Amino acid sequence: MTTFESHRARLLELLRVLSYQEREVILASGKPSNFYIDCKQTALTAEGHYLIGWLFHSILRERAPSVEAVGGITMGADPLASATSLVSFIAGRSLAAFYVRKEPKGHGTQQWIEGVKSLRPGMPVAILEDVITTGASTLKAIERARGFGLVVAHVLALVDREEEGGAAAIEREAPLTALFKKADFR
Numbered sequence: 001m002t003t004f005e006s007h008r009a010r011l012l013e014l015l016r017v018l019s020y021q022e023r024e025v026i027l028a029s030g031k032p033s034n035f036y037i038d039c040k041q042t043a044l045t046a047e048g049h050y051l052i053g054w055l056f057h058s059i060l061r062e063r064a065p066s067v068e069a070v071g072g073i074t075m076g077a078d079p080l081a082s083a084t085s086l087v088s089f090i091a092g093r094s095l096a097a098f099y100v101r102k103e104p105k106g107h108g109t110q111q112w113i114e115g116v117k118s119l120r121p122g123m124p125v126a127i128l129e130d131v132i133t134t135g136a137s138t139l140k141a142i143e144r145a146r147g148f149g150l151v152v153a154h155v156l157a158l159v160d161r162e163e164e165g166g167a168a169a170i171e172r173e174a175p176l177t178a179l180f181k182k183a184d185f186r
Helices: 003-019 045-064 077-090 136-147 164-170
Strands: 069-073 098-102 124-132 151-160 177-180
Touching: 003 045, 003 177, 045 077, 045 124, 045 151, 045 177, 069 077, 069 136, 077 098, 077 124, 098 136, 124 136, 124 164, 136 151, 136 164, 151 164, 164 177
Parallel strands: 069 098, 069 124, 124 151, 151 177
Antiparallel strands: none
16 A cells, blocks of 8 residues: 555545534535535644645645645635645645635735735646535635636545535636545445
8 A cells, every 4th residue: 555545544534533424414505415524623633634735745746746835715725725835845845825715804905815925926726625515615716816816727625525516617627636525435
């Protein structure tokens, strides 16, 4: 088993134990579901944070080597961007992290993106997502990044719920890699 495979297997184990629940919920899309995946419960542990950063950095090095920064919609993407940026620095390939607000900052600069001093127009970036359902938050992050002049080179997600056409909508905008799919949890 390669390091990538062993790290992926361990992350899936953590997600199953800490993040996955079979219960009736209403998703952010407003649709009902019989399972819920709260990836923050895993991403905010030291081990989960490291594994996510290592795996995402590894995928970007292979599939999108031009990427210079990573980010996504707050709050789900925040620990993912932080982890990936940290691991990239340790690996000698510094990727800046940025966060995309759901609403513009209500005071001061009123900006949509945090971390702009490390970004520049034309910079290739990866948008990160914890869970894809409809793809709406990822598409919003792509739109905001492009509005700042960034080039979205890749999208990385922890989990694709394989519902409501989310992955297809994202793939119309940028290449997508999801570490896990719904079937991995069943």
